[in-house]
Amino acid sequence: MNCNVAIVWMHDYLDSELPRDDVLQLKNHLLSCTACRVRYEQLERTEALMRSKMDSPAIMDSEQSARLTQRIVSQFPAKRRRATGWTRWIRKHPAVSVAALFAIVMFSSFVTMWQQDTQLSISGADLAQLVIDGDTVTVPEGVHIQGDLTIENGKANVLGDVEGNVTVIDGQLYQASTAHISGQVKKIDQALDWFWYKVTQSISSLAY
């Protein structure tokens, strides 16, 4: 048996892909060829070392894991969450769904209205340290922003510290693991809030 073939077969064997008959042939070769035997033993040990050492369960403790979960779950876009509460509400109140349907027509025109005004605006006490790129406002890593920060029609990308509240209106908020926000984090969707307000209004006008 050729040594080059033997080397390919060694790998196939370690991948559990070598047919039984070939395994016997390989074993015979390894018994007679020292170079291949040494190589096979090294490959086998590499395999064992990688498997055992790569998988260290202590790599993330439960505290880090919980913090990460918290960070991921808090990132969910507010829109879909809002929409669910709303659908459930319609299901519970079929009588007003006609009014709601009417409101949906209104809603879409409001959305268009809101979307026409999509200029990014930022307000806060400490804006000099922010990095603005297109519609993304970044609080760079290691930077401390004093006071509240409000971002409208844009994406907030928080990598550093904010000593105050962060409010995002009609936009997205991304918090990196390095981020620290001492105050409250609020996401407001104006179009939906407006819509909600309109729906409650039309319901009360129907009731009386």
Added chain:
Amino acid sequence: MKSLEARLARLALKGDQSAFAELVGLYQDKLYHMAYRMLYNRQEAEDVVQDTFLRVYKNLERYDDSLKFSTWIYRIATNLCIDRLRKRKPSYSLDAESNDHEGLDGYSMIPSDNRTPESELLLSETQHIIHQAIETLPAKYKSVMVLRYLQDMSLQEIGDVLEVPVTTVKTRVHRGREFLRKKLEHKL
């Protein structure tokens, strides 16, 4: 029969937040593990996991449940890791090594209750050698080896995740294994 994940994904798509949280619970730690082995940096690994779920959430409508959910989510995560590896400047790994001691094995690997000075030293040395061996693997081999050894995936599953033919995966496993063997030769 639908898998648990496919069912959770469908509920999440309907707006069920707790179903999505359950998906996070099922995959978060596994993904972190994989990303950490690819990037050897805690911060980046966390960011990749977070990004993965954000993409999952945004693309739930497009999830095709003829594909295993795990294949889909690992595909998103490995692509994010490979992107990061490609963006790294050549000097990065050197910088990371000197600055990111917290991420550099040894200390963080050992459960805190047996963190004695001896075990720390012993572990960190082996871990360090393995770390260096994996670190120097090119991205396309690294992803294959991490999925193979850490996630214990079959060659077929790895091919599905990386969207390459099984024969390619096989070649990469063989080459990757030879590469690691040479790196570890004197320590074996």
